[in-house]
Amino acid sequence: MMQHGYVCPRASDVAGAQGLFTRDQLSQEVERVAVSLLGATLSRTDCAGTVAVRIVEVEAYGGVGEDAASHAHRGVTPRNRAMFESAGLLYVYVAYGMHWCLNVVCGPAGVGSAVLIRAGEVMVGEELARRRRPSARSAVNFAQGPGNLSAALGVTGADSEHDLVSDSSAIQLWRPGAPTPREAIANGPRVGIRREVDRRWRWWLSTSPSVSRARKLTPHTPR
DNA sequence: GCGACGATCTCA
């Protein structure tokens, strides 16, 4: 059904977005890229409209041979092929047979590292996000969790290998409007994995209500 | 070719 008299706000109009990430910025080591994505904006536009989210939670996954929890660990397969392409591409896979999970390929090409975008706050296209997330209780939940975030944006496997840093792209990754203060970032082990559980490769914005879960279980100032 | 198992989410 068409919307009448409604003009979608552009992602570049929100959150003081300072332009798209560059491929060079995303080609750095995966931990550094993961932290740099906190506060960034991810937008997707299709015939239904535009949804943009502010990224509030990420996890890093290492390249081939480096990180046993990563899909890239054993090398290239048909599923993970996108991980080994250029930084700035999208890698989308299906989890538990029903949820799409969205990753930003990073690091030098061929390494296979990527950042899983686990949660965001919807900044643009709230009505569209609400329609895509009928079971969500409130806007806080629209993009809370990796499967929910993909659903709110309308991302599916068909979007895998899409370029996030091209001016003409339908899915784009915008730099944060302002640097994120270090004290606003919390850190802990990744969620839902059985290998490499000691690696603290999950980062989130400690004040965001849209962080996916278990904040209380992963205090960021252990002693 | 087959079977086990997930980088999850929702509701009881």
Next chain:
DNA sequence: GAGATCGTCGCC
């Protein structure tokens, strides 16, 4: 706390 639900990959 368990069920939904299916693609992927390791192994036979």
